Amino acid sequence: MKIVVTGGSGLIGEYVVDELKKFHHEVTNFDIKEPKDKSVDFVKADMLKIDDCRKVFKGAEVIVHLAAVPNPYNDPPEKIMNANIMGTTNVYVAASELGIKNVIHASTDSTYGFWYRKQDFLPYYLPLDEDHPLNTQDSYGLSKKIDEEIAANFARSYNMQTISVRIPFVVIHGTIMPLMVHYNIPSYKAVVENPELLKDGFWVYCDVRDIAQAFRLMVEAKGLKKHEVFCVCAEDNITKINSVELVRKYWSERILFRKEVKGRAPLMDCGKAKAMLGYRPRYTWRDIVEGQ
Numbered sequence: 623m624k625i626v627v628t629g630g631s632g633l634i635g636e637y638v639v640d641e642l643k644k645f646h647h648e649v650t651n652f653d654i655k656e657p658k659d660k661s662v663d664f665v666k667a668d669m670l671k672i673d674d675c676r677k678v679f680k681g682a683e684v685i686v687h688l689a690a691v692p693n694p695y696n697d698p699p700e701k702i703m704n705a706n707i708m709g710t711t712n713v714y715v716a717a718s719e720l721g722i723k724n725v726i727h728a729s730t731d732s733t734y735g736f737w738y739r740k741q742d743f744l745p746y747y748l749p750l751d752e753d754h755p756l757n758t759q760d761s762y763g764l765s766k767k768i769d770e771e772i773a774a775n776f777a778r779s780y781n782m783q784t785i786s787v788r789i790p791f792v793v794i795h796g797t798i799m800p801l802m803v804h805y806n807i808p809s810y811k812a813v814v815e816n817p818e819l820l821k822d823g824f825w826v827y828c829d830v831r832d833i834a835q836a837f838r839l840m841v842e843a844k845g846l847k848k849h850e851v852f853c854v855c856a857e858d859n860i861t862k863i864n865s866v867e868l869v870r871k872y873w874s875e876r877i878l879f880r881k882e883v884k885g886r887a888p889l890m891d892c893g894k895a896k897a898m899l900g901y902r903p904r905y906t907w908r909d910i911v912e913g914q
């Protein structure tokens with residue numbers, strides 16, 4: 623299939639582009655930043671300019687939309703809101719004008735509102751899933767929650783299927799992620815050994831190669847609803863401690879479990895992606911920590 627990936631030069635984008643190429647898709651990377659991999663068709667373009675989207679998307683069958691300000695660490699709220707909401711609006715408007723029938727965009731577990739919250743609150747239940755309310759308090763989470771609404775809106779309005787992919791903390795072998803830089807965490811080993819660090823994300827994570835697998839499966843999926851949300855994560859939590867014990871110790875005794883969480887099973891449920899897409903996470907943090 624002919625696919626345009628926005629943000630294909632980014633941390634996740636590089637792996638998504640690579641996975642799509644491996645499965646013989648024809649990929650164009652749309653980014654304001656030059657990619658490391660020079661073998662991929664690249665167009666230097668800005669999603670905040672709708673004519674760039676119109677020009678680059680022409681002829682594409684699928685848009686995988688990853689470009690964003692991906693966290694609130696370095697930018698003020700107005701920049702995050704403008705980039706993520708206007709950028710996503712331009713992507714969907716251009717895709718709808720061109721009759722592109724499939725747009726998949728990167729959302730985040732920050733839409734639940736626990737990351738970057740200003741006031742404490744508890745989840746309604748665990749594990750988090752596609753139905754859990756999105757109670758954002760910060761601009762990054764809010765911008766992505768609005769992006770999910772934009773995706774649903776365009777699916778209702780046009781002959782277009784849209785997917786929002788809720789991505790948790792991503793781990794990449796050999797790369798210190800922005801969250802780690804922000805909190806001055808030197809290694810994945812330190813993340814694993816300090817459960818306080820990933821508390822706000824309920825210790826949910828995913829290897830970037832599994833994220834790439836999920837996007838490819840979504841590109842190739844048939845028979846989905848007009849707008850779908852999928853949670854995607856690893857098979858375990860990013861600590862050596864059982865998940866229920868973590869919740870009781872770092873959150874509250876009072877949180878309700880909607881499903882049994884055995885051992886170190888994740889506190890986000892990616893059962894929908896497994897059942898509907900055949901998603902099978904292949905990597906755990908051990909692959910990365912042991913490779914450090």
Ligand SMILES: NC(=O)c1ccc[n+]([C@@H]2O[C@H](COP(=O)([O-])OP(=O)(O)OC[C@H]3O[C@@H](n4cnc5c(N)ncnc54)[C@H](O)[C@@H]3O)[C@@H](O)[C@H]2O)c1
Binds near residue numbers: 635
């Ligand atoms: N990394 C994570 O842990 C994580 C977790 C949850 C969700 N996400 C989401 O996944 C997506 C990718 O995240 P990432 O970690 O790869 O971020 P990244 O910053 O590494 O990549 C984003 C890419 O978007 C590009 N971009 C930004 N503004 C643009 C514009 N105006 N026009 C064109 N390109 C532009 C950047 O140049 C960059 O290459 C984002 O939407 C992010 O919100 C990431």
